Amino acid sequence: MSVRLLNLRPVPEDEAEEIRQLLTEKGFDFYETPAGRWGISSPGLWLRDQDRLSEAKAALESYQQERCQRVRAEYEELRQSGLHRTWADVIFESPLRLIFYVLVIGFILYLSIIPFLGFGG
Structure with missing residues (x-):
C-alpha cells in the first residue's frame, strides 16, 4: 500500500526537484500527486512500498540537513558580500x-x- 512521504505544498520547486532526483538515485518507487487545477488538492510524494518508508525518511532527513547547511552557507556568503535581499x-x-x-x-x-x-x- 502506498504511503505519503512528503507534502509538497510548502516546498520550493528547486528543492522538490532535488528530492525527486534523490529518490530516483536511491531506487525508491514513488509517484507524485499534483495540486490540481485550482491548487486546492494537496501535492505530495508517495512511496509505493510501505516497507521502505523508514529508509526513505532517513534519506530525506539526511538530504534536508545537508540542504539546510548549504542554503545557510549561501545566505551567509551573500550577506557578507552585501548582496542579500x-x-x-x-x-x-x-x-x-x-x-x-x-x-x-x-x-x-x-x-x-x-x-x-x-x-x-
Whole structure:
C-alpha cells in the first residue's frame, strides 16, 4: 500500500526537484500527486512500498540537513558580500504594491474604528 512521504505544498520547486532526483538515485518507487487545477488538492510524494518508508525518511532527513547547511552557507556568503535581499530591496522593487497595502490596511483600520468614534459624540 502506498504511503505519503512528503507534502509538497510548502516546498520550493528547486528543492522538490532535488528530492525527486534523490529518490530516483536511491531506487525508491514513488509517484507524485499534483495540486490540481485550482491548487486546492494537496501535492505530495508517495512511496509505493510501505516497507521502505523508514529508509526513505532517513534519506530525506539526511538530504534536508545537508540542504539546510548549504542554503545557510549561501545566505551567509551573500550577506557578507552585501548582496542579500533586504526589506529596502523589496520596497524599491515594487513601491506601488507597498502603497496599495498601506492604503488597504488603513481602510480596514478606519472601518474597524469608526463605529467607536461615533459613540462619544
